[in-house]
Amino acid sequence: MWKLGKMAMVSALALSFTSTAVKAQDKTAYVNLMAVLEGTAEGKATVAKLKKEGKAKEDEFKQRMSVLQAKYQQFQSRAKMMKEEKAAAQMQQLQKEEQELKILAMQYQNEFQKKQADALSQFQQKVANVIEAVAKREGVRWVFRQEVLLYGPPGMDLTSQVIREYDKRFKTKGGSRKKGK
Numbered sequence: 001m002w003k004l005g006k007m008a009m010v011s012a013l014a015l016s017f018t019s020t021a022v023k024a025q026d027k028t029a030y031v032n033l034m035a036v037l038e039g040t041a042e043g044k045a046t047v048a049k050l051k052k053e054g055k056a057k058e059d060e061f062k063q064r065m066s067v068l069q070a071k072y073q074q075f076q077s078r079a080k081m082m083k084e085e086k087a088a089a090q091m092q093q094l095q096k097e098e099q100e101l102k103i104l105a106m107q108y109q110n111e112f113q114k115k116q117a118d119a120l121s122q123f124q125q126k127v128a129n130v131i132e133a134v135a136k137r138e139g140v141r142w143v144f145r146q147e148v149l150l151y152g153p154p155g156m157d158l159t160s161q162v163i164r165e166y167d168k169r170f171k172t173k174g175g176s177r178k179k180g181k
Contacts, residue, residue, distance in 0.1 A: 027142075028141070028142040029140040029144075029158045030144045030149050030156060030157055030158065031131055031143055031144075031146060031157070032145075032146040032159045033124070033147070035163070037120075039159075039160075040163050042166070046119050046120075046123060049119075050112075050115065053115065054112050061104070061105055064101055065101060068097055071094055071097070072094055075094060126170060127162065131143055131162055134158050134165050138161070140156075143158065
């Protein structure tokens with residue numbers, strides 16, 4: 001009985017040492033992906049390009065909307081002097097143009113969202129490789145997105161290291177992306 005208890009105690013101690021060794025190897029860290037996007041040269045360029053394109057489409061839409069509003073105002077000032085059939089036809093034409101403008105706005109929004117998703121997807125694929133390299137170099141087995149953590153010690157934040165490594169690997173010159181190394 002004593003031997004059985006002693007073996008159980010030795011087994012429990014061996015398991016606790018093994019468990020501690022495994023825990024030491026399972027070092028975890030986290031990365032703030034939005035900070036990586038905003039902190040890398042390529043990420044800043046990508047965000048700036050998307051904002052510029054979005055602003056251009058928004059300006060174009062506003063200009064078209066102003067033209068339509070001017071047409072409505074012109075119609076309202078002249079509608080009382082028009083024959084009923086002509087007024088109805090012009091109103092129908094204005095409503096058609098307004099509907100087309102709404103459709104155009106949705107198309108612009110969809111195009112922008114697709115461009116944004118494509119750009120971010122390409123960026124994230126590159127970032128994943130950089131995160132893996134930094135994690136291996138730092139002896140980290142698990143890397144989580146900071147956005148899903150409730151708490152993480154500052155010493156386990158790899159964000160700045162990922163930004164530096166990313167900029168080192170992927171240098172941008174004149175908008176073209178070149179892989180360094």
